Amino acid sequence: EAGVAQSPRYKIIEKRQSVAFWCNPISGHATLYWYQQILGQGPKLLIQFQNNGVVDDSQLPKDRFSAERLKGVDSTLKIQPAKLEDSAVYLCASSFQSTGELFFGEGSRLTVL
């Protein structure tokens, strides 16, 4: 079974530029999550989707971050404009249902200069 796929693995941008990350969850997983992991900290939930609807985006900085999950499959997380403090690993995770085990992708590492 293929795991959660994320791209790009690494991205370096300058502040005020924009960036987008893509995630393809495990086939059949209805729930998709984006987590942000800053160096030295644990992952922090940014947004949770159930199919193509948003369940929780209370910790998403909506002035600069946006996410969508069209057709309830893959998802895109966008940051515009980026700030220095956005430097982190962005982890995508999926689960078969909201009560199931979370499977994480390898993450996308963002460096903002």
Next chain:
Amino acid sequence: DQQVKQNSPSLSVQEGRISILNCDYTNSMFDYFLWYKKYPAEGPTFLISISSIKDKNEDGRFTVFLNKSAKHLSLHIVPSQPGDSAVYFCAAAPSLGGTSYGKLTFGQGTILTVHP
């Protein structure tokens, strides 16, 4: 406000000995607790979990203990193996059911090094 804390950034043990990783939480609404393991350049992988109605859960070499009154949980690895060297994250969820399950609050992680 850090609701889940792992106060030991790192732990070093000898192969074959016991590894004990600790985690404290402050939010009484947490009902379900998990440990994740993370190797470099990989995403976290689920290791073991425990519901608040239990005080112990075992899976092979891994045992998680929960002390609700102290708001403390620990992960025991016996015997420790070099392949266990990784970052271990403690996580908590408000409930097992509904859409809250995946809303995990993570600790900062503990780097475990197991020496041959």
